[in-house]
Amino acid sequence: MPVGSRYTAPGPAHTVRETATGRWLVLGKDGRLTAYALGAEGLLRWTETRPGGPGWTGPEPIPVAGLTHLTVVQGHHGFVHFVGRRTRQDGTGPAVADLVSATQFQTGRPLTEWRSLGTPDKDPAAGLGLPTAAVTGSGLVHVLVRGAGGGLFLRAEGPGGKWEGWQDLRLRRTRDGAAAVTTASGRIEVLVPGQGVTHRLVHAPSDGAYRQDHDIPFAHAPGTATALETAQDRVTYYWTDEGMGTLVAYRPGTWSIPLGGAAAAGPVAALRTLLDGYDCTVLAHRAHDGQLLLTACATENESGGLWWSPTGDQCAGTPALAHDAYGRVVLAFVGTDGALHVARRADGPSFAMEPSVRV
Numbered sequence: 001m002p003v004g005s006r007y008t009a010p011g012p013a014h015t016v017r018e019t020a021t022g023r024w025l026v027l028g029k030d031g032r033l034t035a036y037a038l039g040a041e042g043l044l045r046w047t048e049t050r051p052g053g054p055g056w057t058g059p060e061p062i063p064v065a066g067l068t069h070l071t072v073v074q075g076h077h078g079f080v081h082f083v084g085r086r087t088r089q090d091g092t093g094p095a096v097a098d099l100v101s102a103t104q105f106q107t108g109r110p111l112t113e114w115r116s117l118g119t120p121d122k123d124p125a126a127g128l129g130l131p132t133a134a135v136t137g138s139g140l141v142h143v144l145v146r147g148a149g150g151g152l153f154l155r156a157e158g159p160g161g162k163w164e165g166w167q168d169l170r171l172r173r174t175r176d177g178a179a180a181v182t183t184a185s186g187r188i189e190v191l192v193p194g195q196g197v198t199h200r201l202v203h204a205p206s207d208g209a210y211r212q213d214h215d216i217p218f219a220h221a222p223g224t225a226t227a228l229e230t231a232q233d234r235v236t237y238y239w240t241d242e243g244m245g246t247l248v249a250y251r252p253g254t255w256s257i258p259l260g261g262a263a264a265a266g267p268v269a270a271l272r273t274l275l276d277g278y279d280c281t282v283l284a285h286r287a288h289d290g291q292l293l294l295t296a297c298a299t300e301n302e303s304g305g306l307w308w309s310p311t312g313d314q315c316a317g318t319p320a321l322a323h324d325a326y327g328r329v330v331l332a333f334v335g336t337d338g339a340l341h342v343a344r345r346a347d348g349p350s351f352a353m354e355p356s357v358r359v
Helices: none
Strands: 016-019 025-027 033-039 042-048 056-063 067-074 080-089 095-104 115-118 132-135 141-146 152-156 179-182 188-193 198-203 210-212 226-231 234-240 247-250 269-275 278-286 291-298 309-314 320-323 329-334 340-344
Touching (some): 033 067, 033 329, 042 067, 080 132, 080 141, 095 141, 132 179, 188 234, 278 329
Antiparallel strands (some): 033 042, 132 141, 179 188, 188 198, 269 278, 291 309, 320 329, 329 340
């Protein structure tokens, strides 16, 4: 265990149920990393004790009754936003679902009060989907979710902090597992799995509306897509091809690029970084046997070939990648022991990670 870290013995409030979706390992404005997961009683949080580590505190439980899904998104201002799906019993009737949100403005500090965003469905007991979130360039949160009938709906935060009403984005027969990204210019792109097709939505800051771009004429496995800005206002998507079951990279207007291998359910972690002075993309995923695999390539040069290397770790859920205060690549994952594990890039000219440590 690294010096200064603290590991809390597993208990009901500290048990990791699953990793969060979105970017659940984030760098705060004070230079400290924070990791989040869905716990048995709500949100779990681990925080670096100082910029660059190696010490951590946590897991710190933040109770949220009935939370069944958690997604994390960080805006350009550094604030971390949480959107969750929760279920609760409404008297003697069936369980009802709604969405809730909260914000963390500073590393390690308390969150705002959790606020209900409701549901776009008239019947709260209907099959509400899993939320996806994005943050505009001006710091406003957008929440997208599949309604019970398969349509896609948006609820957006207004300029004064007041939430606007639900909007129907006029997509039908969608499935859960949308992926969203905000580019450096403030444009939001959303990739939505459909029935035998993949939908792509673009939100331009100039007009504030979402428009549907050309559909991608093949499907990806729901919940496996990751979006990464790999050039100015150009996004690369990584997903598992639903037909072949293998990983691919895709940029709008091009053909998909096979990446080799097959990931377990869940998205690939992706991070753009400088390696020995070159613009590169690092990818990590969990294989079907639980092995954690890692690779790197020149950014937008996936066609040059990838070589997945096992880290020697077994993980549960989706790994995460981020930079620490010194710009080092950090890999985080929840191990099969239910604890958070962290590895950093080793010193030296080649791309290699130090052995992971349990937090």
